[in-house]
Ligand code: ADP
């Protein structure tokens with residue numbers, strides 16, 4: 295094979311492990327909206343980095359700035375040690391797959407894929423044809439090359455959009471919520487393919503989504519964005535187990551973390567949380583004075599039963615049987631609802647009153663106003 299590289303031909307000097315992409319203090323304002331807020335970010339060469347955040351958090355603005363379609367008001371985009379701010383999008387050699395696919399409807403799939411190369415006028419027709427075929431086969435759309443986009447399914451159209459990006463052989467890839475319009479099954483299938491593509495190409499992928507389930511399953515590293523800032527970054531498991539604040543805690547995890555408002559009361563050997571009829575003892579957490587807080591506990595850390603030492607009681611208002619586990623929806627005092635994940639064999643009934651116990655070392659306490667983490 296022509297493009298095969300043997301291991302001995304790669305030396306450490308040629309492939310140093312450095313941040314491939316660095317964003318320094320990037321700000322962008324649209325009128326009254328501060329879309330990005332002095333954002334700092336480092337992405338390793340060859341990494342599959344997922345940026346996840348709610349709609350409006352600045353993800354698309356960020357990608358457009360990296361790709362060169364939008365100019366930042368402030369800050370630097372640095373690729374392989376070189377400041378990119380003044381480079382045009384074409385000179386950046388970045389492939390971007392957009393949220394909105396927008397294929398050329400009057401062109402065949404073949405033309406849609408080859409278009410980017412043809413405008414460069416660097417390659418012969420035969421060469422372009424071969425590359426289109428190779429890419430189409432890799433994306434399993436070899437049989438669609440003569441069709442027009444109007445006849446494609448959502449998943450097929452997305453493959454064409456990826457192919458169109460691949461053909462110019464970019465040095466790294468930006469994906470802006472590429473699977474938003476597909477249904478859940480297809481979404482996971484395409485995500486797996488994008489991951490496989492990353493494995494084969496060994497290039498940097500920055501993948502943006504508001505869907506943290508995708509983020510959890512795809513990433514070796516996740517960055518959580520909100521209001522134009524990166525709130526937390528790390529391995530998904532680390533973020534799940536160790537969320538920095540209430541927003542990250544609630545946003546990251548399916549089903550979401552249970553949040554219960556209440557009061558924390560100092561005691562001799564720790565503190566006591568009181569809220570929604572629960573009394574939760576927190577050993578080793580000393581709080582100087584009574585304070586309004588929010589308790590957070592993951593559904594998997596809520597124990598439900600009839601013969602346990604309880605923190606309080608709840609009434610079962612809904613049960614989802616999922617085969618390998620059950621989701622139990624419980625109503626506590628003051629109409630507070632929480633979810634517990636229970637083993638598949640436990641049998642509960644609707645309207646049943648049950649004891650609830652929160653796993654003690656799995657309880658978080660957040661500041662009620664600011665959302666900062668107070669404990670642990
Ligand atoms: P996301 O992709 O995370 O949903 P965006 O980057 O699209 O977020 O938007 C971030 C914020 O900037 C939003 O409040 C949005 O309304 C605003 N915004 C983005 N692009 C423009 C624009 N071209 N003109 C005005 N406001 C914009």
Ligand code: MG
Pocket residue numbers: 353354355393470471
């Ligand atoms: Mg967006």
